[in-house]
Amino acid sequence: MKTYQLHAATGSSDILIGESFEKLQEYTAGKRIVMLTDDQIYALHGEAFPDVPVIRIPRGEQAKSLGRAALLYQELIRLGANRSDMLVAVGGGVICDLGGFVATTFQRGMDLSFVPTTLLAQVDAAIGGKNGINLGEYKNMVGTFRQPSFVMIDPAFLKTLPEDEFVSGLAEIVKYGLISDPGILTLIEGKTPREISGDQDLLAELIGRSVRVKVAVVSQDEEDRGLRRILNFGHTYGHGIERLYELPHGKAVAYGMVVAVDISIQLGLAEDRLGKRIFTLLKNLGLLPHIKPDRDKVMELISHDKKKKGEEIPFVLLKDAGKTVIRPLSPDEIMDLLENIKLFTI
Ligand SMILES: NC(=O)c1ccc[n+]([C@@H]2O[C@H](COP(=O)([O-])OP(=O)(O)OC[C@H]3O[C@@H](n4cnc5c(N)ncnc54)[C@H](O)[C@@H]3O)[C@@H](O)[C@H]2O)c1
Structure with a gap:
């Protein structure tokens, strides 16, 4: 396992390359966590998720919308989440972008981490703290800058990724x-x-x-x-x-x-x-x-x-x-x- 640290104005991230998803809770610092993922990833990897609340949404780019973000805020409220809890987004670039945006804006910012599951998210979308959602036809028009606490890159996810x-x-x-x-x-x-x-x-x-x-x-x-x-x-x-x-x-x-x-x-x-x-x-x-x-x-x-x-x-x-x-x-x-x-x- 190799760790890189990213230090920026909106926070610092530990980027854990080659760490196993099984060890997730070793990194969440005892915080209460809520997970966000999509149906496809949960169907393939659900049994590896820890026993915590998991919000599942339909897969696809259309999830990067204000409407979906509003549904997630409501779900977080229903789960009793607050700003000292951590949202862990497990998925491709769509889930990282949406999860990053929602965590950064819910109650003005709850803790956030990523477990990217596509190659694109592992090398790009999950790194760098840019979280955007779409506004109609305008891609990434609304968003935030905020570094996640950690990014856990487990290459095992890539085994189920379509070619x-x-x-x-x-x-x-x-x-x-x-x-x-x-x-x-x-x-x-x-x-x-x-x-x-x-x-x-x-x-x-x-x-x-x-x-x-x-x-x-x-x-x-x-x-x-x-x-x-x-x-x-x-x-x-x-x-x-x-x-x-x-x-x-x-x-x-x-x-x-x-x-x-x-x-x-x-x-x-x-x-x-x-x-x-x-x-x-x-x-x-x-x-x-x-x-x-x-x-x-x-x-x-x-x-x-x-x-x-x-x-x-x-x-x-x-x-x-x-x-x-x-x-x-x-x-x-x-x-x-x-x-x-x-x-x-x-
Ligand atoms: N914020 C940034 O800096 C940044 C950078 C690059 C891209 N992006 C955004 O990322 C998005 C694209 O991300 P993407 O290419 O990861 O697409 P995606 O998130 O839509 O994932 C692609 C598909 O792969 C499935 N999937 C994910 N992981 C899987 C796995 N391990 N096994 C099987 N299926 C899996 C998903 O369910 C989805 O259907 C775009 O919205 C783009 O704007 C953001």
Whole structure:
């Protein structure tokens, strides 16, 4: 087991990598706990839950709503919970986001911990203290910053994770390799998702290195005002096509990362060989969807997303694996660059 500590203005977290869920109550400091999870996770792992109240909700992104949050506040009141109790959210990014938001706002903040159960939540959503819910079509429009007391990462949960969810999480791991730790790329290159999921040591190494990158970035910029933006690498474009073509998040981000590398090459920041390397790596992982995005529609969504119609959009680009640079690009510049994307044709 390896522990990382994340210290930030809204609190400190112990991130326990490779700890068993069975030991949960060794970490809850004698507090009264209420667990939050979804039906799917409870059906698969319910017997491993301790004998405490468990709030179960239907799975899916639609749970990240004010309506669902209101139901949870009522349930917490019914259970007699108060601010000295701890909410332990056990699930993917949806449960972590919703649980984080509810715990941070219930009675102005009860104690909070995460047990992330998807690869994406283990390397991303559960780390960093950002908790968002959606408002209608606006994703993560309402939310809080608050570090959980601890994040318990038990890779045993991943054994029941469907392969496409696992692959989606791999896209974020590749992202950490590209923005900060190229050693991650070397570890993944030439391997299939199945080889990665079947190799417990490799998986633990990849999760640990990814968490280390996220912790380092968030510790310096918790509230997303500067450095933390590099975590958006591939996401500006990725979010656009995710919505437009209803793609899984990982595939959309992977496609967005290739676009960002291509733009980096077009602007003379990075060399051609970086593009070929990244394209091959993501293609081998099955992360590149066969789509021909509509440039105008994607651009419209990107501008809308950034609430900056007509203004420059900060794009996270690469000079090399592990070396980022943020460039503000005007919509016209982006349109020209998108017209000349070549990497998908190599
Ligand atoms: N707050 C952040 O910093 C942050 C960062 C990245 C993503 N997110 C959010 O995370 C969400 C996506 O998270 P996700 O990809 O984990 O999706 P998810 O939470 O919807 O989980 C995906 C599916 O996997 C199931 N599942 C979870 N664990 C399982 C397991 N161990 N075995 C079998 N099935 C399991 C769930 O029931 C669900 O149906 C999005 O809402 C996104 O906005 C937040």
